[in-house]
Amino acid sequence: MIKLCVFDFDSTLMDGETITILSSAMGKDKEVGEITARAMAGELDFYESLVRRVRLIEGLELSRALEITSNLPFIAGAKEIIAYLKSKNIKTVVFSGGFHIATDSAQKKLGFDLNFANELHHKNGILTGNVGGEMMFGDSKGKMLLRLKDFMGLSSDEVACVGDGANDLSMFKEAGTGIAFCANKILKEAATHIIDIKDLNEIKKII
Template identity: 55%
Template structure:
């Protein structure tokens, strides 16, 4: 068995979920700026996540779910997942974003599993608080180690794909490390670099 782990925002999905949801607020520019700094590794991921989600307080859950249901799939994502399955890979998504989106994408792309965060909601309205499986800068790396042990998959049989600083922790534990339209901080640790928005180009390297 082999394992392929994909980031969600700007990897399986063409955009940043929080930035798109933020258009419903008066803080869209501020949230986008925090996202960019976090992706470059200039702000701790946990801190950036908390700051951004706090600015979404008051948005209706229904609105969030409507937005997540129409997020754009990255060019080539479905074909890449299908081909990796044929090659014997289990395909998983690790997202510092939210299950409101990743659960839907797991169904659309036929992913084997997804791990993400959860908006805290009260009376069907976002409270500005967040919890979940991917809260910290080392969360993806820790979860990858767990899956490798659970599935008995080796370092050599692991592919990881991401675009930002919070993907660094999982790059440590995979032989094939693809930086997809990525920030420089991640490209430095990659041995596969894709600068065109087409996930199928990864298939040339696995």
């Protein structure tokens, strides 16, 4: 029986990539999007790609970033699947290689239990182009899930993960159920289940 379900955020619960949406305010969305695509396909080291992308939004006003991230679009079924899992007493957690300014806002709207992400550094109300936090590396999600499993006393068979890109691979290795959601080929190959319909309600057929 599943007791914990971990979701990726960008392009899994949220419809798009937070860093690309933020960078559009700076006119850098095309450049950022290209780096993101390479990272999610496993062609570029995640840490390197994260640092390069965040540098491109240096100078963005924090107030504008907060406004953008409080109005992000969600994937169809996002609120419903969290409610469904919680009704089954399954803890819901988000691991994001993105940013707390997005996941913290989403937690209030969607109702998941906990989230781990990164912090965009800012000074005098302006983003500095620097980033730090809990999900900086390609294996961060797997390491954090291992800690959560130990803390909660769970086996891998009691854990499900939902994601779409290469930086989700490490957490899939720690879960008995790995759901590749509208995912890249590299993650589909590591998954126990594949969903190609852009509706998170499809997870109800699995869990």
